Amino acid sequence: MNRARIGALILRHLYNFKHRIDKWVDSFYWPLMDILIWGLTSVYIRNASTTIPNLVMILLTGLVFWQAVWRSQYEITINLLEEMWSRNLVNLFATPLSVYEWMVGVVLLGIVKMFITVGFSFLLVFFMYQVNIFKIGWLLLPLIGLLLMSGWYIGFIVSGILVRYGTRIQTLAWSGVYLLAPFSAIYYPVKSLPLWAQKVAQFVPTSYVFEGMRAVLFEGKMDLIMLAKSGGLSIIYLIISGFFFVWMFNKSRKIGLSSLE
């Protein structure tokens, strides 16, 4: 055992910690998100444990629905990162491929992969916990569609930042979507949030989806106005995020796409 060598190794990783934002995210962001989400969920359950029917179903359906958001955004961001990691971005955009074609391609891929992941999750919760998410009925389709759209707009915003600043902030590909998680009220109702957060949640399309999901599971119906609100906001955000991604991509071209590789 050599103390100098062990010290050098620790120093190497401390330098890494100093320079890499993703290491900071690991240290602070994830604990914060976990404590926020699960803290709020625990408070909700404690305060209303006797009145929550189908608690397991609520939690598991929320979990599976969140997979849809996560998967569709992840597919967009990770595909961009894959090209950067493979140093293939210049090769790709030196072909006639346009940035719009790339966007459509990753969105379509996201739909396919989301259905695979969510379908697998449906089966898992059914066989492991006897929770049948199909009980939601026809509303499942618009709800999943809205979750997909949320994944896309988050994916394009995160990808816009990645395509401009490169892999040094790649942690956003995994963590970006979780910024919306506390306001999405995945496992607890929006009214469990502090007042200021409830106001933020009004502008988060996924909050209406999860509220709607709970309403369907509790009462067998949901307010279609909530669906419309979520759809309207999602469309607005999707348009803005699309423009944002193209704008950042063009900004990156000013520096040179090769600088991302």
Added chain:
Amino acid sequence: MNKVVLEVKNLTKIFSGAFSLKKMKRGKSTVAVDNISFNIKEGEIVGLLGANGAGKTTTTQMLLGTTEKTTGKIKFFGKDFDKHRQSILQEINYASAYTQLPKQMTVYENLLVYAKMYQVENPKKRIEMLLEQFEMVDYRNKDVKSLSAGQVTRIILTKSFINFPRVLLLDEPTASLDPDIATSVRKFLLKQQQKYGVAMLFTSHNMAEVAEMCDRVVFLRKGKVVAEDTPEGLAKTIKHCSLRLLVGDGLKRLKVFAEGRGYQIKVKAREAEIMIKEEEVASFLNKLAKHDIKYSEISIDKPTLEDYFLQMSDEGKK
């Protein structure tokens, strides 16, 4: 007369300085490419030379549209690149030693993706033919990650021919190749030039390769075109040749004699290298005989493109 397939006019690239949060202002801008103009005709191979940071790669990237130009015009086949990006990129291609291909995919899968990207008809046949020509058939089903650097370079070159390009932009295409493979790649490139009239813009640090391949050389220094000529023409601008003598007797006298007449002389063991104008060699040797300086071997090396490159790089540092 061959048509012009690539026309570059007053092309400039200025990189804005990064914004500093500490100083709350932008850093200095850098002029990477400064108002350069050149063209390439059908079937012509033009070398783009210059020291590191001269602007070669930035120029290539601007020609591909992966780096946005600041000002200037780029035309391929008489069409403005800004207005006809997609149709132009359909007819050109690119290979660089600095890019890679997805490592988890096989060679064939990678090539098939690019064949589809260019909508190549009968892609399988095209891939097989190119793999054969680049001697990569045995690696068809291997993952790119299992290939050596040289083999990856050959696959990237294979990719660059997938769409029957009319113009190829090659950024150090033979870097990391073994000499025998580099020779066969050069032969293949020359064959494509002769058979199909493929025009190429070629950057390389291997001057012998540039001299062999290129019809014309555009020399960049600090982003500007400082010379444009044939490789021979550029080499000829160097007035001095290298006269090497293996001196038997009178090495010290030779040094005094050469330096006294203002010649640059380098001595290593018994070998002396004198930089001298070609037309002065005969009279110099004559005078050595009169001073009784004896030598057993003599060689005269004419200036090469490499000498030109070194001279221009030295001038650039001053």
